[in-house]
Amino acid sequence: MKLNQAHILEVLSRTHSLSGAAIELGTSQPRLTQQLKAVERELGTDLFLRSPRGLSLSDAGSEFLPYARQIIATFKQAQEALSTLVERKRNKLRLGVSITVSHHLMRDYLLLFHKRFPEIVVTVTHTIPKELVKGLEEGRFDLCFGLELPESALFIREEVFATDLVGLSSESTKPARKTTIERFCRQPPCTGSKNLRYPYSPR
Numbered sequence: 001m002k003l004n005q006a007h008i009l010e011v012l013s014r015t016h017s018l019s020g021a022a023i024e025l026g027t028s029q030p031r032l033t034q035q036l037k038a039v040e041r042e043l044g045t046d047l048f049l050r051s052p053r054g055l056s057l058s059d060a061g062s063e064f065l066p067y068a069r070q071i072i073a074t075f076k077q078a079q080e081a082l083s084t085l086v087e088r089k090r091n092k093l094r095l096g097v098s099i100t101v102s103h104h105l106m107r108d109y110l111l112l113f114h115k116r117f118p119e120i121v122v123t124v125t126h127t128i129p130k131e132l133v134k135g136l137e138e139g140r141f142d143l144c145f146g147l148e149l150p151e152s153a154l155f156i157r158e159e160v161f162a163t164d165l166v167g168l169s170s171e172s173t174k175p176a177r178k179t180t181i182e183r184f185c186r187q188p189p190c191t192g193s194k195n196l197r198y199p200y201s202p203r
Contacts, residue, residue, distance in 0.1 A: 001042070001043075001068070001071065003071060003072070005035065005038075005039045005068075006068040006069075006071040006072050007025075007072060008021070008025065008032065008035055008036065008039070009039065009047060009061070009064070009065060009068045010065070010068055010069055010072060011024055011025055012036065012048060012055055013057055013061070013065055016053075016054040016055050016056065017054045017055065018032055018033055018036075018055065036048070043060075045058070045060040046058050046060065046061075047060055047061035047064060048061055091119055091120050091121060092120065092121045092122075092123070093120055093121070093122045093123070093142050093143065094123050094140065094141050094142045094143075095122055095123065095124045095125070095141065095143055095144070095145070096124075096125050096127065096131075096132040096135050096136070096140075096141040096143070096144035096145070096146075097124055097125065097127075097132075097144070097145050097146070098126075098127070098128070098129050098132055098144070098145060098146030098147060098148075098149070099126055099127065099128060106145060110122065110124075125141070129146045129147075129148055129149045129150060130150055132144040132149060133149055133150050133152050136152065137152060
């Protein structure tokens with residue numbers, strides 16, 4: 001039995017009228033009559049007794065009606081379960097964070113987000129940049145943060161925050177206060193070193 005057939009039986013049992021049920025179901029009386037006959041042929045018995053006063057359930061119809069209502073109720077429960085699942089997914093943010101983006105860089109942003117949207121559950125995954133991009137492309141992450149994420153045509157990049165790097169260099173090399181990672185790595189090895197702090201600049 002199909003769901004719409006169970007619904008037809010439930011409406012007919014309430015209205016006791018083909019014309020009234022046709023109006024409620026948004027169909028014509030001849031078409032509803034054909035559908036009822038098709039159900040009765042499928043079940044091999046009459047579900048309703050016809051009389052000038054309208055329709056009444058037969059013994060078979062009275063026996064079968066609770067099952068038809070159970071079919072309708074089960075379908076509604078399934079719909080509600082799916083709606084709940086969709087709503088839970090809407091209230092969940094899957095965040096990927098590069099290992100190079102240490103937790104203290106993200107902490108303040110996450111706290112602000114939680115205060116503004118307390119109903120959203122945030123999960124945070126730490127991994128390498130290549131895996132973050134792969135996760136975005138495969139739909140395992142909704143949003144990712146990283147300092148050097150590989151290029152991908154499937155997502156949009158946006159600068160969210162800037163940070164500083166701490167490097168070591170010998171006194172003799174005297175690097176500029178602002179330099180690139182590539183230029184810094186080409187400097188001679190340290191001998192007598194001192195701690196220098198300068199902003200990171202992309203290539």
